[in-house]
Amino acid sequence: MRETYSVALPKMNLGELTGRLIVIEGTDGVGRSTQIKLLRPWLEQQGHAVLDTGIKRSQLAGRGIQQAKEGHTLGRITLSLFYATDFADRLENEIAPALRAGFVVLTDRYIYSLMARAIVRGLDPAWVHNVHSFALKPDATFYLRVGVDDLIPRVVFSSGFDYWESGMDLYPSEDMYESFRKYQTALLAQFDKMAQEYDFTVIDASPDIRTVFERLRAGISRVLKGEPREPLFAQPATEVAVQASDRSEAAGTGKTDQPAAEH
Amino acid sequence: MKRYGEHRFPGKLFVVEGIDGSGKSTQLMLLHQWLQSEGYGVVFSEWNSSPLVRETTRRGKKKQMLTPATFSLIHATDFADRMEHNILPLLKAGAVVLCDRYIYTAFARDVVRGMDRKWVRELYSFAVKPTAAFYFRVPLEVAMKRILEGRSGVKFYEAGMDLGLNEDPEQSFHIFQGKILEEYENMIAEFDLTTVDATLPIEEQQGQMRQIVKAKLAQAKRLRVAP
Numbered sequence: 001m002r003e004t005y006s007v008a009l010p011k012m013n014l015g016e017l018t019g020r021l022i023v024i025e026g027t028d029g030v031g032r033s034t035q036i037k038l039l040r041p042w043l044e045q046q047g048h049a050v051l052d053t054g055i056k057r058s059q060l061a062g063r064g065i066q067q068a069k070e071g072h073t074l075g076r077i078t079l080s081l082f083y084a085t086d087f088a089d090r091l092e093n094e095i096a097p098a099l100r101a102g103f104v105v106l107t108d109r110y111i112y113s114l115m116a117r118a119i120v121r122g123l124d125p126a127w128v129h130n131v132h133s134f135a136l137k138p139d140a141t142f143y144l145r146v147g148v149d150d151l152i153p154r155v156v157f158s159s160g161f162d163y164w165e166s167g168m169d170l171y172p173s174e175d176m177y178e179s180f181r182k183y184q185t186a187l188l189a190q191f192d193k194m195a196q197e198y199d200f201t202v203i204d205a206s207p208d209i210r211t212v213f214e215r216l217r218a219g220i221s222r223v224l225k226g227e228p229r230e231p232l233f234a235q236p237a238t239e240v241a242v243q244a245s246d247r248s249e250a251a252g253t254g255k256t257d258q259p260a261a262e263h
Numbered sequence: 264m265k266r267y268g269e270h271r272f273p274g275k276l277f278v279v280e281g282i283d284g285s286g287k288s289t290q291l292m293l294l295h296q297w298l299q300s301e302g303y304g305v306v307f308s309e310w311n312s313s314p315l316v317r318e319t320t321r322r323g324k325k326k327q328m329l330t331p332a333t334f335s336l337i338h339a340t341d342f343a344d345r346m347e348h349n350i351l352p353l354l355k356a357g358a359v360v361l362c363d364r365y366i367y368t369a370f371a372r373d374v375v376r377g378m379d380r381k382w383v384r385e386l387y388s389f390a391v392k393p394t395a396a397f398y399f400r401v402p403l404e405v406a407m408k409r410i411l412e413g414r415s416g417v418k419f420y421e422a423g424m425d426l427g428l429n430e431d432p433e434q435s436f437h438i439f440q441g442k443i444l445e446e447y448e449n450m451i452a453e454f455d456l457t458t459v460d461a462t463l464p465i466e467e468q469q470g471q472m473r474q475i476v477k478a479k480l481a482q483a484k485r486l487r488v489a490p
Contacts, residue, residue, distance in 0.1 A: 009378075081340040085333055
């Protein structure tokens with residue numbers, strides 16, 4: 001039966017949630033939405049009904065968050081709770097009903113991104129975990145991972161630096177590049193920590209779109225068939241524990257010369 | 264991130280709590296005027312009033328989109344915004360901050376709506392502990408009479424209509440407030456609330472309140488902005 005991380009929300013009958021919940025996680029610009037665009041028709045061709053959803057898309061709070069962020073005046077606790085509101089609305093009004101109807105739910109980010117951002121902004125990890133503890137445990141979380149050196153060209157050459165993605169609220173004295181680098185490095189460290197804690201399937205997102213897609217497909221096929229995870233894609237625990245600076249180099253090996261070929 | 268506890272800021276924080284119709288807002292208004300006349304720098308902050316979140320809350324209530332979870336989280340967001348941008352900086356600056364409703368309102372309402380008791384308390388653990396929290400204790404029937412005589416009707420969420428307690432708003436309101444009252448009663452000891460008998464004459468309640476506030480401000484003469 002489906003479980004939550006701790007508390008269950010009122011009227012959320014866990015036994016009814018028979019669909020599959022698949023999370024695609026990863027930092028900004030790693031190619032999550034591109035992959036979800038490919039995964040959806042692939043799943044539908046096999047006869048699965050698919051719901052795809054993502055952060056800030058709730059009817060209740062999506063617009064409010066957008067407006068609040070434009071003002072750049074959000075406190076860090078406020079920001080975290082506003083996102084949690086958005087998440088709860090989507091969980092109750094989109095994700096749970098789809099799971100109840102037997103859908104495959106593909107979610108672009110989940111509580112892990114929300115928690116990583118909050119913790120990087122200095123909030124107490126125990127508090128952050130409690131706030132999000134009503135979330136449903138997914139059937140699988142695929143973590144698309146690239147080092148910060150690989151990430152920079154992808155972001156700069158597609159959309160440019162964004163105030164919040166660059167953590168400018170955290171490092172206001174830096175230029176966007178320096179701030180982005182610091183912020184995304186800190187986020188990566190949090191994601192790597194959570195990869196172990198929450199048993200993510202880590203997929204190296206530095207190869208071309210097709211290769212990443214094939215790996216995701218293989219992993220999702222296994223989840224849908226109820227097979228055990230392919231160990232090949234699971235990052236060894238020792239590698240996860242490597243220092244942040246080493247990690248970005250390792251992940252970016254041989255790739256820095258051909259940045260963002262897929263964008 | 265500080266956890267709920269005694270703050271060491273120069274300012275003072277006084278809050279009023281109680282069910283609808285307990286008279287707490289009237290008492291806070293009278294306290295506000297008195298503190299101002301005594302020359303203190305006083306700032307008032309009301310539950311559910313952050314401009315940042317207002318639009319979202321308004322939409323959610325109007326379209327009845329709120330569930331117990333989103334009701335709880337949107338009010339926590341509102342409170343966090345006021346805490347981060349208003350209450351905390353004011354306490355640091357040495358103001359006397361008065362709050363009409365505080366975290367105890369959320370504890371009572373959210374738990375009655377079915378949210379986990381421990382989860383809600385932890386959710387608000389970033390809040391500053393008040394210098395004194397006045398709980399205006401009133402029998403349900405007295406409060407109901409005050410409320411229902413004074414207005415044309417109660418609103419959907421105020422009456423707890425989202426809980427499906429009763430199809431009649433007045434009946435639902437009655438049951439809902441009764442459950443909230445129970446939660447308040449249990450919090451008196453848990454959070455060391457200062458109980459005021461809200462059936463006493465208004466002047467007498469105000470007298471008790473001023474006496475307590477005066478004692479708490481005695482060590483802090485420098486809060487006065489005027490002689």
